[in-house]
Amino acid sequence: MAKIAIINPAFEVSYWGLEHAQPVFGRRANMPVASLPLLAALTPAEHDVTLIDENVEPIDFDALAEFDLVGVTGMSVQRFRMTEILQELKSRDIFVALGGPWVTVEEDYFDDLADVIFIGEAETTWPQFLDEWQQGAHRYRYEQNARTDMSTVPTPRHDLLKNKYYMFGSLQFSRGCPFQCEFCDIIVTFGRKPRIKQPFQIIDELECLRREGLRIAFIVDDNLIGNKRGIKPVLREVAKWQEDNGYPLAFSTEASLDLCEDEELMELMARCNIQSVFIGIETPNEESLKETKKYQNVRERGGTMLEKIHQIQDFGIEVWCGLIVGFDHDTTEIFETQKTFLKESRIAHAMIGLLHAIPKTPLHARLKAEGRLDSNDSQSYGTNVIPQHMSREQLRDGYIETMRHAYQPDVYFDRLDRLFVDGHFRTRVFETEHFRKHPVLRLRQAAFYFTGFAVLFARLMRHTPDRKLRGIYFRQILNVVRRRLNDPAIYFYYVIKCAMHYHHQKMITDMIEHPDALVSTIGNSLPPAKLASGVSLPVLRKPGRSVASI
Template sequence: MRIYLIAPKNPESFWTFDRILPSLNKKCVFPNLALPTVAAITPPEHEVVLCDENVEPIDFDTDADLVGITGYVVHRTRVLEIIDAFKRRGKFVVGGGPLASLCPEDLRGKADVVFVDEAEYTWPRFLREYAAGCWDAEYVQHEKPDMRDSPRPRFDLLKSDRYRTMTIQFARGCPFNCEFCDIIVMYGRRPRTKSVEQVMAEVREIHRLGVTNVFVVDDNFIGNKKDAKALLKAIAEWQRANGFPLEFMTEVTLNVAQDDELLQLMRRANFSTIFVGIESPRASSLQETHKTQNMREDMMTAIHRIQRAGIEVMAGMIVGFDHDDSTIFEEQFRFIQEARIPISMTGLLNALPRTPLYHRLRDAGRLIAGHVGDQFLFTNVMPAGMSRLELYEGYKRLLHRLYDYGNYRERAMALILNQGAAIQSTLLASGKDLRILVRLLWTCVFRASPRRAAMTVRLLTETALRRPRAIRQALTLALLHKHLYEYVHDISRQLDRLIDELATLPNVGMQPTPEPAREN
């Protein structure tokens, strides 16, 4: 049987970096790991073709016998469009991924089969039953799969040269209990990990494919510290033996700062960047959302300790908690500036289906919509500490201040001058680095606005004079700002429309304006 697996195009966000991908000669930052993972758990008698709409168009006239679609809540509109397009062509369509797991009702009656939760066991079972001519309309994985049963993803089926970064997964689940988080709903609170050898096989395969950047997509890489340390030791040994060919990033909780051994192992394994859900500088907001792991010590101290270990911190921040009032925006801005965090993914609080926050606010009558997916533009939560108008106005001002040329350069330069040395600290040593430098100068200096050109030149010049070995980091930060600045100004126009409506009629704008359907 021929199976066609699809990941839909991502709507633009802080994470997509669409504005700078041409400068990197790439189509997408990283692939959806579900595609090669499901391909790997497909029995070998079936032929599997992968399609990531971010790097190639969907073949709606495929001769595949079965079409599978994965996606997140933010992909809902596009997932339904794709399902409808294939159903009109008479195809048998199945749906899975976080959207199907959190909102299965959205796919029921549209896809022929819906997969809820992880699919290591249910997908092969369905294929056997489908071949026998008798299958279920919905497959639910009640017991969490053993990660050691998850085979090496079929990276070879991806068009790896079209991505900047490849993705691997070491663990699922998180031991913490943040009220807004859907990870514990989908993957549970007991972290489950692959074996060290499983992950190292994936690392070697990615290296063989010629990729140099790896994103470990675990929602909390250090949920099981013992297993994480064992893996980091193996990666560090492999890196040293092979000349440090790979650069890693991942997501962790802030308590990583309280384990010096863990920080040093991450540095030795060449983890250059970590994404940390800091959420808020306000203790009452952290307490409210059960993010108590961020309250074990002063957060500024913890962040600076990570940076001194040679690791950059990217932050996830949220406004709109019940304990947030109109002063939170200034508090957030000051915190991010002092923390020396150039890249802050700052969004609005959203209540995702099946989360404790969703149930609490639904019972209190404070949900504006069931789910919207796009936390950077809309919230489905009626705020408690301020009006919706105050929330949107303050949020827009905060984004503009964060990505103002001067404020961003100040944070970037503070990080460059105060961050510890990375395990691999080199100047522009490769042809790839030099090509990126040429593209950056073309994009951010010669063809840029005077303000962007001035910021870029000043950032690079000061780095070259004061810390020349950090020039690659300065180049990266200068290029990233282009996407962040332009994206913020684009969503500001959409926020302005909602703000104008709320200023006139406070009850309008209860739902985001739907995007027009695409041609299929």
């Protein structure tokens, strides 16, 4: 038997990390990465596995010296901290296995800091390595010959995580995306043919999350509806599980804009209690969308992008989005265009990022051939892309100003109230036939949301240090309660959005004060479960600080 530890390094402060808002939620991190519990499940039962997430607990390097093997996994936004951890482990002569999204696209980034590396998915290579390692015959580099058959993926070991420290859980239904966006490494790593788990696998994982006491979870799929026909039977089973068990879980997920074209699919998602979707909108500039081959956002079926967004919102599913600046067809006018589009979209949460060229993507290959890549890993401009129609300073400064404008209180709450107050947004699940037939269930859900609202409201007032902001939040929440009588779910989510605003405001204030300290974390316009697409989310670099890919 071997004693194995698997580490997820700390993230830099980022848009989706909500680090500044965690005191309001009484948690240490937003959610666990999906790789930790899945790798534990893939480890043969004879081994003893410990999962360490540095986002919720410190790493005890002295204790790690007692382990036979230490695995380190990490995304692009974690690469600086990964380097520090690997250097410390090497100095202690600890055997290290390294994997994850970043080493998958930059195999040589960490030089000789690991004893073995894993490229891409690791459902077959991780157990293979452990067997060969015990026999003293392991290789340095492992890469699967074929993409993982999702019907063979075991139930992740959520029980090994410190779930009490997370705001919500994470799980996965499928991998892959059928589209061909030039900047995205998802199709490079996971392919364009979506692979979906069997319903019984997902139900087993839902039961696991419920046993751990989680009430909200993020479905981390690259694009949940990448295979619309294939996902519908799965959603029907999940909806039945929710109905049979009194709706113990609420979900958010990621989907493409063509979701609006399939009302049956939206209804199934509503019955599953998927209350919000993250969509890669990227830009209202159609020439930029065509440039990056994001054709699904420009096709005429379903109307304009704004009309499609409004269709999803009006159906009862909230939309979050990613926006990008820095495409070849962008001029300095793009910043005002993005501001206008964001206001008209009624989207409160928009991750605005700088275009970044990730290794192995078509964008990276094209820009490298054109001599338009910055090879410095700590770019002070926040991206490795050299823009075509503006200077790097204009791109960086325009980005910061766009973010500042988007999250100044009057602008942010104008978008929020356009949807939740004036637009009378109503989460679709509460309008489904099952809820109409079960008034007791409706009352139980209302009690849960009202209690959660009361607790979070008190914490928000206590943990918002800025008196002016605290007053704004109080008045905004009071207005919602007055205008949306007897709708506690709206109160609950509105107070969360106030806490999220505080985080965004604090993060952007730091950016404005230290623009020259920006570095590219090659983040994403995706939620933190992913952080793996071709968008740069700049952060202030401070010293010291989904798949089974180790």
